[in-house]
Amino acid sequence: MASVENKAAPGAPFYTPAQDPPAGTALDPATAPTLFQPLKIRDLTIQNRFIVSPMCQYSADDGHLTEWHFAHLSKYAIHGVGLTIVEATSVLSNGGITPHDSGLWKDSQIAPLKRIVDFAHSQGQKIGIQLGHAGRKASTLPPWLAHHGTVASKEHGGWPDNVWSASGIPVAEDKYARPKAVTAEDIKELVKGFGDAARRAVEAGFDTIEIHGAHGYLITEFMSPITNQRTDAYGGSFEGRTRLLFDVIAAVREVIPASMPLFLRISATEWMEHTGEPSWTLEDSIRLAKLLPAAGVDLLDVSSGGNNEAQKINVHPYYQVDLAGKVREALRQEGIDLLIGAVGFITNAEMARSIVQEGKKEAIGSKGPDAIEDTAEVAGHVTKADVVLAARQFLREPEFVLRSAHQLGVEVQWPNQYHRAGWRKGEKI
Structure with missing residues (x-):
């Protein structure tokens, strides 16, 4: 009767039925659009091109994740996301956006993370973590308690006198704490903090690490000529302003296995070109991207903005996806192998499909007037990224992967326990 055994998930420290293949896996990947084809990054393989973007929950206890985080993150593993990335996690005690941010600056913070990792792995899914430091945007109150940027005082667990x-x-002038410029010793502590946090992430069992170099946090502040007016080795030229980033990359790469992929998120532009003054631009991002493979980065997660309140963004559904596409095209023209992730307003199956679709394929789904032509040309887009990262859509719709598969006519594996819940073939949802 071995054929009817409800087998346990291999390697899990608790009993749960094995998911083989994992939820979200195309049952016939050869005929599926690129969105539902596996992707191998070093020794990591994800079964589809969906990634849950890091989403701050402002719900940690002294940097330790709680039952909220377990409930929040486990539903993505259940519903078939290729890779889930844990929210921005501070590498130093003064690096959180709020006093309730995730942290990995001490060993006691490993265990609650490992519990989440173990559950994801028990479902056959992959999970990563984003490491960062909030810099001058640190020590604020959670956004539902006060206006964005309201300072968290010492009384409320903040550190307004030690914001870097x-x-x-x-x-x-009217929001956030007044920061102080980091010293050479602070930089050494920060770089070591990234390395130590990465080592702890490996101990927790994560499959990949993403360095947070976007959205106006500390690494961004160094990269931008607007916020970096230093005269030492970490300022001035492009090489000086990116030195901290490359020091951090080296520190992380040194302590993680060679088999583990390393991601980097950046703001591709500050959206400050309208001032006519020097700022971080798309051209700078392309220049940076060309240097990343040699430094050990495998995927560039392309976001934008967040470093200056005077930014001017022409907001439309593809405003950030287009940036990713331009970086990807510039790299391809020079034969540089770096995977690209696209973010922002990815809210439906067809948009996700068109962003990553490569080449030309047979039509997927019904052959009637509602048939989806699975070609990048029909969608009016060239391939703009290798993976799509979504945040708010997964909050609204944890089953976004499964729903997208149905809408694109792709048969995918559901979690065993939910096998009766799948939509009927051709059913409008």
Whole structure:
């Protein structure tokens, strides 16, 4: 009767039925659109091209994740996401956006993370973590308690007298704490903090690490000529302003296995070109991207903005996806092998499909007037990325992967326990 055994998930420290193949796996990947084809990054293989983007929950206890985080993150593993990335996690005690951010600056923070990792792995799914430091945007209150950027005082667990930045320039005069420029010793502590946090992430069992270099946090502040006015080796030229980033990459790469992929998120532009003054631009991001493979980065997660309240963004559904596409095209023209992730407003199956679709394929789904032509040309887009990262859509719709598969006519594996819940073939949802 071995054929009817409800086998346990291999390697799990608790009993749960094995998911083989994992939920979200195309049952016939050869005929599926690129969105539902597996992707191998070093020794990591994800079964589809969906990634849950890091989403701050402001719900940790002294950096330790809680039952909220377990409930929040486990539903993505259940519903077939190729890779889930845990929210921005501070590498130092003064690096959180709020006093309730995720942290990995001490060993006691490993265990609650490992519990989440173990569950994801028990479902056959992959999980990563984003490491960062909030810089001059640190020590604020959670956004549902006060206006964005309201300072968290010491009384409320904040550290307004120890907020770091590249050059001591505040985000705004009426919000946020007044930061201080980091010293050479602070930089050494920060780089070591990234390395130590990465080592702890490996101990927790994560499959990949993403370095947070976007959205106006500390690494961004160093990269931007607006916020970096230093005169030492970490300022001035492009090489000087990116030195901290490359020091961090080296520190992380040194302590993680050679088989583990390393991701990097950046803001591809500050959206400050309208000032006519120097700022971080798309051209800078392309220049940076060309250097990343040699440094050990495998995937560039392309976001934008967040470093200056005077930014001017022409917001439309593809405003960030287009940036990713331009970086990817520039790399391809020079034969540089770096995977690209696209983010922002990815809210439906067809948009996700068209962003990553490669080449030309047979039509998927019904052959009637509602048939989806699975070609990048029909969608009006060239391939703009290798993976799509979504955040708010997964909050609204944890089953986004399964729903997208149905809408694109792709048969995928559901979790065994939910096998009766799948939509009927051709059913409108």
